[in-house]
Amino acid sequence: xxxxLIINTKKNYYRIALLKNEELIGYHIDKSNNxxxxxxxxxxxxxxxxxxxxxxxxIDIGYEKDAFLHYLDLGIQFNYxxxxxxxxxxxxxxxxxxxxxxxxxxxxxxxxxxxxxKILVQIxxxxxxxxxxxxxxxxxxxxxxxxxxxxxxxxxxxRKINNVLxxxxxxxxxxxxxxxxxxIVIRTAAELKEISLLNNDLKxxxxxxxxxxxxxxxxSTKKKIIGESEKISYILKEIINEPFKNIIIDDxxxxxxxxxYISNIDPEKKNILKLYKGEKKIFEQFKIExxxxxxxxxxxxxxxxxxxxxxxxxxxxxxxVNSGNKTTINENQELTSLSxxxxxxxxxxxxxxxxxxxxxxxxxxxxxxxxxxxxxxxQKMKKYTRKDKSKITIxxxxxxxxxxxxxxxxxxxxxxxxxxxxxxxxxxxxINPSILISDKIEKKINFFLKSKxxxxxTIFIHPYIYSYFTKGIISxxxxxxxxxxxxxxxxxxxxxxxxxxxxFDKKIKI
Numbered sequence: 001x002x003x004x005l006i007i008n009t010k011k012n013y014y015r016i017a018l019l020k021n022e023e024l025i026g027y028h029i030d031k032s033n034n035x036x037x038x039x040x041x042x043x044x045x046x047x048x049x050x051x052x053x054x055x056x057x058x059i060d061i062g063y064e065k066d067a068f069l070h071y072l073d074l075g076i077q078f079n080y081x082x083x084x085x086x087x088x089x090x091x092x093x094x095x096x097x098x099x100x101x102x103x104x105x106x107x108x109x110x111x112x113x114x115x116x117x118k119i120l121v122q123i124x125x126x127x128x129x130x131x132x133x134x135x136x137x138x139x140x141x142x143x144x145x146x147x148x149x150x151x152x153x154x155x156x157x158x159r160k161i162n163n164v165l166x167x168x169x170x171x172x173x174x175x176x177x178x179x180x181x182x183x184i185v186i187r188t189a190a191e192l193k194e195i196s197l198l199n200n201d202l203k204x205x206x207x208x209x210x211x212x213x214x215x216x217x218x219x220s221t222k223k224k225i226i227g228e229s230e231k232i233s234y235i236l237k238e239i240i241n242e243p244f245k246n247i248i249i250d251d252x253x254x255x256x257x258x259x260x261y262i263s264n265i266d267p268e269k270k271n272i273l274k275l276y277k278g279e280k281k282i283f284e285q286f287k288i289e290x291x292x293x294x295x296x297x298x299x300x301x302x303x304x305x306x307x308x309x310x311x312x313x314x315x316x317x318x319x320x321v322n323s324g325n326k327t328t329i330n331e332n333q334e335l336t337s338l339s340x341x342x343x344x345x346x347x348x349x350x351x352x353x354x355x356x357x358x359x360x361x362x363x364x365x366x367x368x369x370x371x372x373x374x375x376x377x378x379q380k381m382k383k384y385t386r387k388d389k390s391k392i393t394i395x396x397x398x399x400x401x402x403x404x405x406x407x408x409x410x411x412x413x414x415x416x417x418x419x420x421x422x423x424x425x426x427x428x429x430x431i432n433p434s435i436l437i438s439d440k441i442e443k444k445i446n447f448f449l450k451s452k453x454x455x456x457x458t459i460f461i462h463p464y465i466y467s468y469f470t471k472g473i474i475s476x477x478x479x480x481x482x483x484x485x486x487x488x489x490x491x492x493x494x495x496x497x498x499x500x501x502x503x504f505d506k507k508i509k510i
Contacts, residue, residue: 002245007232007258008283009251014232017288018239024291026239027354027414030232037063037133039123039410040142041227042212044085044219045135047117052110058132059121062222065132069121071109075138077151078112084151085120088216118221125410141205141226142237144266145190145198146174148205152183160188173198179206204264233261247273250282280491281460289494295354296414302347306340310351312415316360319348323366337366338373342380349384358390358409367401378403438469438476444503449484456487460502463492 008015018026045059048066058066125134141148155174157167173195174184190198212226219225249255255275263270276282283289301307306324321344323336348363368374378396385392391408441459448454469476469490480488
């Protein structure tokens with residue numbers, strides 16, 4: 001199965017799309033206003049407020065809203081972490097002492113911390129809506145094959161590694177190479193890997209930790225101690241173990257930075273990174289804009305007929321499954337309902353990951369009478385969501401055909417407006433004076449080719465408008481070229497609205 005990672009760079013953010021066999025299965029947006037607060041980043045925070053009733057505290061790490069830390073996220077090594085943070089800010093090398101588990105003897109957070117204390121914390125949930133990040137004091141650093149856990153001595157292994165002999169081999173290797181006072185979690189990607197690769201990964205993580213300690217000695221509160229500078233680095237680290245055929249980016253400067261980053265975390269994959277130099281926009285070339293507009297709307301079609309409606313409320317997300325035109329395919333209504341429901345379950349599992357939908361999700365499937373069919377649909381939904389990295393709980397269908405799902409929310413949900421404004425009324429319900437788009441473009445062409453004396457221009461327009469201007473042997477585009485005796489290039493861009501256009505000269509917007 002071919003997988004491609006497509007990266008589109010904008011002025012202030014990235015758009016990252018993951019394709020499998022030319023199908024969109026992952027989509028991320030890295031906006032500059034939130035790039036400092038990614039999952040896994042470690043900060044030196046300051047305790048602003050303690051709420052005994054919630055058994056939690058609010059921590060200032062530099063975000064506009066204070067971050068949230070619950071007692072249950074302190075971890076059994078919290079007392080040692082607190083002492084270590086105080087000591088290391090004055091001197092280095094204390095982590096080499098023999099560690100013992102210093103368990104919390106109280107279950108009240110206000111007995112463990114005080115307002116104004118400095119505390120080392122890690123982001124486990126990004127800022128969402130009007131809430132700040134959620135934090136944990138169980139610090140860990142993720143590598144390609146292992147996860148390093150300071151202030152710990154345990155060795156654990158991924159449940160997805162099923163081979164008993166392989167589990168024993170990996171645990172034996174890690175116990176041999178790991179230093180004291182550090183715990184290790186062996187990731188699924190470590191399966192069948194040589195000891196040299198695991199050791200190199202461990203050395204890189206220890207290096208990151210030591211650099212963080214040095215930074216902790218001289219830094220002030222609200223500063224990042226360990227973490228990626230951009231979300232794209234975090235995303236690459238999380239999915240680099242996928243069998244990518246290509247990673248393609250459209251910006252030369254970012255291409256060099258990412259190549260250097262990949263060379264550090266996985267040198268074997270640096271050659272799959274490629275720089276896109278096509279004339280069309282990269283998302284247009286790989287038909288990603290089309291995927292986005294078809295997959296992020298309120299209504300989404302499913303394979304074989306039928307569609308789902310996705311509604312969002314303050315309390316939950318509601319998904320309605322409809323059979324559409326598939327009701328005529330099978331005379332047996334029960335089999336038809338089961339077929340549509342299974343197709344819908346597969347698409348819903350993809351939508352949950354694509355949009356990063358979290359919280360309570362209620363799905364209204366088409367009614368089925370046979371209990372075995374309901375159970376079969378439940379098992380299929382569990383199978384489709386098995387590879388989802390977010391924690392998911394699924395409750396079997398009720399007698400009304402309702403399935404309830406809870407999905408861990410660790411990132412803001414992706415909401416994309418896919419409806420276009422009416423080209424005549426601009427969405428206000430009033431018809432504007434009859435000024436054709438061709439007149440608008442001709443005025444722009446006259447201005448840049450005559451008044452500005454440009455030699456050639458490139459115009460990005462909506463695909464519908466592109467078809468209109470390029471239709472026929474002597475199209476409107478050809479007539480413009482003959483009239484001005486200068487080159488005019490039209491390029492389709494489905495990310496634009498119907499009457500929107502962008503004009504470039506040598507790929508520089510004018």
